[in-house]
Amino acid sequence: MKSTTGALAILGSLVWVLTWDTGLTRLGAGETRATGHQHMAQSAPGGSGKASAPAQAPSTPGVSRRSPAAEYTPTVRYRLRTELAEGKMAFVGVGGAIEGVVNPTLPVNQGDVVQLSLVNNDGIEHDVVVPDFKAGTDRVARKGASSVTVFRADKAGDAAYFCSLPGHRQAGMEGKIVVGGVRAPVAALPPSVSIVRDPMDLPGPAAPGPPRMVNVELEAIELVGRLASETTYNYWTFNGKVPGPFLRIRVGDTVELTFKNNARSRMIHSVDLHAVTGPGGGAVMTQTPPGETKSFRFKALNPGLYVYHCATPMVANHISSGMYGLIFVEPAGGLSKVDHEFYVMQGELYTDRSFGQRGHDEFSVEKLLAERPEYLVFNGAVGALTNEHPMKARVGDTVRIYFGVGGPNITSSFHVIGEIFDRVFGEAAMGSPIRTNVQTTMVPAGGATIVEFKLEVPGRYILVDHSLSRLERGLAAFLVVDGPENPEVFHGPNGATSMKGH
Ligand SMILES: [Cu+2]
Numbered sequence: 001m002k003s004t005t006g007a008l009a010i011l012g013s014l015v016w017v018l019t020w021d022t023g024l025t026r027l028g029a030g031e032t033r034a035t036g037h038q039h040m041a042q043s044a045p046g047g048s049g050k051a052s053a054p055a056q057a058p059s060t061p062g063v064s065r066r067s068p069a070a071e072y073t074p075t076v077r078y079r080l081r082t083e084l085a086e087g088k089m090a091f092v093g094v095g096g097a098i099e100g101v102v103n104p105t106l107p108v109n110q111g112d113v114v115q116l117s118l119v120n121n122d123g124i125e126h127d128v129v130v131p132d133f134k135a136g137t138d139r140v141a142r143k144g145a146s147s148v149t150v151f152r153a154d155k156a157g158d159a160a161y162f163c164s165l166p167g168h169r170q171a172g173m174e175g176k177i178v179v180g181g182v183r184a185p186v187a188a189l190p191p192s193v194s195i196v197r198d199p200m201d202l203p204g205p206a207a208p209g210p211p212r213m214v215n216v217e218l219e220a221i222e223l224v225g226r227l228a229s230e231t232t233y234n235y236w237t238f239n240g241k242v243p244g245p246f247l248r249i250r251v252g253d254t255v256e257l258t259f260k261n262n263a264r265s266r267m268i269h270s271v272d273l274h275a276v277t278g279p280g281g282g283a284v285m286t287q288t289p290p291g292e293t294k295s296f297r298f299k300a301l302n303p304g305l306y307v308y309h310c311a312t313p314m315v316a317n318h319i320s321s322g323m324y325g326l327i328f329v330e331p332a333g334g335l336s337k338v339d340h341e342f343y344v345m346q347g348e349l350y351t352d353r354s355f356g357q358r359g360h361d362e363f364s365v366e367k368l369l370a371e372r373p374e375y376l377v378f379n380g381a382v383g384a385l386t387n388e389h390p391m392k393a394r395v396g397d398t399v400r401i402y403f404g405v406g407g408p409n410i411t412s413s414f415h416v417i418g419e420i421f422d423r424v425f426g427e428a429a430m431g432s433p434i435r436t437n438v439q440t441t442m443v444p445a446g447g448a449t450i451v452e453f454k455l456e457v458p459g460r461y462i463l464v465d466h467s468l469s470r471l472e473r474g475l476a477a478f479l480v481v482d483g484p485e486n487p488e489v490f491h492g493p494n495g496a497t498s499m500k501g502h
Contacts, residue, residue, distance in 0.1 A: 075108075075109075075111075075112040075113045075114070076108050076109075076112050076113070076114050076115070077114075077115040077116075077117070077356070078093070078096075078098065078104075078106050078114070078115070078116050078117070079093070079094040079095055079116075079117040079118075079119060080092065080093060080094065080104075080116070080117070080118055080119070080128060081094050081118075081119040081120075081121040082118070082119070082120055082121045082122050082124070082126045082163075082173070083102075083121060083122060084122040084124060087171070088171060088172045089122075089124075089126075089163070089168055089171040089172045089173045090102045090103055090172045090173060091103050091104070091118075091128065091161075091163075091173055091175055092104075092121075094119065095354075103172070103173070103174060103175035104175060105175060105176055105177075105178055106161070106175070106176070106177045106178070107177075107178050108153045108177060108178070108179055109153070109179070109180060110153060110154065110155070110156045110179050110180050111152065111153065111154060112152070112153045112179075113150060113151075113152050113153075114133075114150065114151055114152070114153050114177070115148060115149075115150045116128060116130070116135070116137070116148070116149050116150075116151075116161070117137075117146055117147070117148045118137045118140065118146060118147050118148075119144075119145075119146045120140045120141065120142060120143055120144065120145045120146065121143060121144075122143065123141070123142060123143040124141070125139050125140070125141035125165055126139065126140065126141075126163045126165060126168065126173070127139040127140070127147065127163055127164055127165065128149075128161055128162070128163060128173075129161065129162060129163070129164045130149075130151065130159055130160070130161045130177060131160070132155065132159035132160070132177075133151040133152070133153060133154070133155075133159060134151070135149045135150075135151035136149055136164065137149045139165070153177065153179045155179060156179050156180040157179055157180070158176045158177070158178055158179070159176065159177045159179060160174060160175075160176055160177075161174070161175055161176065161177055162174040162175070188359075189230065189232055189358075189359060189360060190224050190232055190360055191224065192224045192225055192226045192232040193223060193224070193225055193226070193240075194225065194226055194381070194388065195223065195225030195226070195235050195237055195240065195241055195242045195322060195380045195381060196241065196242065196379050196380050196381050196384040196385075196388050196389060197241040197242055197243050197244075197343065197345075197379045197380065197384075198389045199342040199343050199344050199379060199385060199389055199391050199477075200342065200343075200389070200391070201241075201245075201246070201343065202246035202248070202341060202342075202343040202402070203246065203248045204248075205248070205330065205334045205335070206248055206249055206250040206253075206330050206334065208250075208333075208334070211250070211252035211253050211254065212249075212250075212253050212254070213253070213254050213256060214249050214253050214254070214255050214256070215255075215256050215258070216247055216255050216256070216257045216258070217257075217258045217259075217260065218238050218239060218244065218245070218257065218258070218259050218260070218271055219238070219239055219240075219259075219260040219261070219262055220236065220237070220238065220259075220260070220261045220262060220265055220267075220269035220288070220310070220323070221236075221237050221238075221239065221240045221262045221264075221265070222234065222235070222236050222237070222262070222264065222265050222266060222267065223235055223237065223240065224360075225237075225242075225322075225380070225381065226381055227349065227351070227361060227375060227377075227381050227382060228356070228375075228381065228382035228383065228474070229382075229383060229387075230358040230359075231356075231357060231358060231359065231360070231361055231382075232359075232360045232361065233321075233349065233351065233360070233361045233362075233363075234321070234362070234363070235321055235322040235380070236265075236267065236269065236310070236318055236321040236322050236323050237322045237323065238271070238308075238310075238322075238323060238324075238325055241380070242322040242324075242345075242347065242379060242380030242381070243322075243324050243325040243326065243343070243345040243347075243379065243380070243404070243406060244308065244323070244324065244325025245325060246325065246326055246327075246328065246343045246402070247308070247325070247326070247327035247328070248327070248328045248330065249300055249327070249328070249329055249330070250300075250329065250330045250331075250332070250334070251300055251301070251302065251303040251329050251330065251331055251332055252299070252300065252301075252332070253299070253300050253329075254297060254298070254299045254300070255297065255298055255299075255300065256295065256297050257271070257273075257282065257286075257295060257296055257297070257298070258293060258294075258295045259271050259282075259286040259288055259293065259294050259295065260288070260292075260293045261288040261289060261290050261291065261292055261293075262290065262291075263290055263291035264290070265290040265291075266290065267290070267312065267318070268287055268288060268289050268290075268312050269288055269310050269312050269318065269323065270282075270283045270286040270287045270288060270310055270311050270312045271283065271286050271308055271309070271310060271311070272308065272309055272310070272311035273298075273306060273308040273327055274306035274307050274308065274327075274446065275298075275300055275302070275304070275306035275308070275327045275329050276298045277298065277299075277301050277302070278298060280311060281308075281311070282296050282298065283311035283312075287312060300329045302329065302430075303329045303330060303331035303332070303430035303431070304328075304329055304428050304429060304430045304448075305326055305327075305328050305329075305402055305404065305425075305428035305448040305449070305450055306326065306327050306328075306329065306428075306448065307324060307325070307326060307404050307405070307406065307446050307447065307448055308324065308325050308326070308327050309323055309324040309325075309406060309408075309446070310323035310324075314365070314368075315408070316368055316407075316408040316409065317363065317365065317368060319347070319406055319407060319408040320347065320348055320349055320350055320363075320368060320373075320407075320408050321349075321363065322347070322380060323406075324345060324347060324404070324406025324407070325345070325404075325406075326343065326345065326402055326404045326448060328402060329430075331430045331431065335400070335450075338397075338398040338399060338400045338452060339393065339394075339397035339398050339399065340391070340393050340397055340398070340399045340400070341399075341400045341401075341402065342391050342399065342400070342401045342402065342479075343401075343402050344378050344379060344385065344401055344402070344403050344404075344463065344477060345378065345379060345403070345404045345405065345406050346376065346377070346378055346403075346404070346405045346406065346407075346410075346412050346414075346443075346465060346475065347376070347377055347380065347405075347406040347407060347408075348373035348375065348376050348377075348407060348408070348409060348410050349361075349373060349374060349375040349376075349377065350363060350364050350365075350367040350368040350372070350373050350374060351363065351364060351367070351374045351375060352364040352367075353374070354374055355374045355375060355472075355473050355474070361374075371409045371410075373409075373410065373473065374473065375473050375474050376410065376465065376470040376473045376474055376475040377474045377475060378463065378475060378476070378477045379477075381474075382474035383474075384477075385463070385476075385477030385478060386476055386477060386478045390477070390478040390479070390480050391477065391478065391479040391480065392479075392480050392481075392482070393455055393479065393480075393481050393482075394455070394481065394482050394483045395455055395456065395457065395458050395481060395482070395483025395484060395486065396454075396455065396456075396483065397454070397455050397481075398452065398453070398454045398455075399452065399453055399454075399455060399479070400450060400451070400452045401450070401451050401452075401463075402448065402450055403443060403448060403449050403450070403451065404428075404443070404447070404448035404449075405443045405444065405445050405446065405447055405448070406445075406446075407445030407446060408445060408446075409445055410445060410465075410470075411442060411443065411444050411445055412442070412443045412465040412467075413440050413441075413442055413465055413466040413467050414440065414441050414442070414443050414449060414451070414463075414464075414465060414466075415439065415440040415441075415463075415464055415465070415466040416451075416453070416461050416462070416463050416464075416479065417461060417462040417463075417464060418457075418459065418461045418462070419453050419455075419461050419479075420437060420438070420439060420453065421437070421438040421439070421441065421451040421452065421453050422436060422437065422452055422453045422454060423435070423436055423451070423452040423453075424436075424438045424441050424449060424450070424451050424452075425449060425450040425451075426441060426449065427443075427444075427447055427448070427449060428447070428448040428449050428450050438451070440466050455481045455483075456486055456489050456490075457481070457485075457486045457489050457490040458481050458482055458483045458484070458485060458486070459481055460478055460479070460480050460481070461478070461479040461480075461481065462476055462477070462478060462479075463476065463477035463478075463479065464476055464477075
């Protein structure tokens with residue numbers, strides 16, 4: 001099943017192992033299931049980082065030249081809490097099919113990447129270990145504390161899990177993991193479409209010349225889209241994709257903006273462009289009921305890369321559901337020529353169910369108001385820019401990324417793993433000094449940046465928000481760079497190169 005390749009990317013001190021699953025993602029019997037066809041796992045405890053290359057040795061170079069797919073979450077997750085009653089100790093399942101089950105049997109498939117979480121619920125020191133897979137959590141003693149381990153279930157059969165503290169296994173803290181042959185009921189998914197905006201989908205530079213009159217049309221479209229490969233969500237979009245279309249004009253141009261709200265919408269929608277000088281950035285004049293059209297005109301006075309978004313109450317709800325995009329007001333003379341330009345935006349979704357569940361997710365206003373998103377994504381969905389539309393370039397190319405944060409709430413520490421930004425237009429401010437040699441640049445909610453760098457070494461680079469907990473909630477994008485090795489710049493031991501040891 002997990003047949004193809006493995007790859008390593010070093011994130012701080014963690015070594016992650018990536019394998020691709022060519023089959024369909026299996027369906028969950030556990031608390032949650034992975035939603036993609038590729039799985040990333042922390043190296044099994046006890047394995048040295050470097051040696052933790054997948055048991056299934058890669059048969060092809062580890063870079064996603066073909067059908068790259070990524071899922072930064074384990075294939076299957078289980079959570080156990082500890083219980084003490086009448087002198088007996090036990091694990092009790094939390095969530096999903098094992099909720100409330102004492103010492104539940106945990107079904108997984110061979111090759112699954114299993115995340116096992118232990119929540120201390122009795123204030124007595126415990127852990128949970130799975131010796132068959134050389135896995136175990138830390139010991140946690142205080143009530144409410146937790147520890148997590150991740151391992152690959154690489155052997156079929158039954159594997160015991162238990163608490164390794166003296167006497168606890170005998171007192172009842174023992175269960176089993178059954179590897180292989182899991183088939184769970186299929187939850188029905190509504191018909192859905194991809195709402196992912198291809199990061200290559202942006203117009204070229206605005207033509208030089210005198211200021212122009214530019215017509216721009218935006219349409220609010222509500223549709224059921226794929227939030228992850230087996231999860232759907234009712235998105236609200238500009239023109240059917242997230243983010244909305246990349247609008248590109250030149251400073252001094254006048255924009256005649258037509259805003260249409262699709263007749264099938266249920267909501268009023270509008271648009272507020274940060275590039276506009278005037279009340280509400282256009283939002284006042286574009287509050288548009290379903291089936292109607294409004295328009296306004298503005299002159300672009302200030303060059304820069306600006307966020308636009310829906311500004312209909314509850315505004316954060318509309319933004320979170322997908323209503324954001326970028327408008328680039330090019331400075332006179334434009335920007336320098338590069339080989340590739342990409343359009344990437346970060347956003348958050350507040351779903352009623354926790355991250356990684358199969359089926360249809362609904363919106364949670366409570367989570368929105370608490371600013372506790374379940375999903376954080378680039379270009380609208382989990383896997384949008386890893387699985388569906390990875391960015392591609394070649395060694396020697398120069399790359400420019402127009403990066404914005406729709407939000408609505410979370411500031412991004414934008415970073416590319418394995419690269420350094422040669423140039424950053426901080427906060428996308430045109431005319432300010434360009435910063436050079438930047439590792440991570442902060443992009444606020446409702447803000448943007450422009451970064452540029454040259455590619456010297458082939459391999460796969462990963463765009464992240466360096467608040468890396470968010471990687472666990474879907475926030476990653478791939479830039480796949482093909483071309484000749486460059487051992488002078490990057491060279492591993494034993495002849496390993498960027499394309500193989502990755
Ligand atoms: Cu809206």
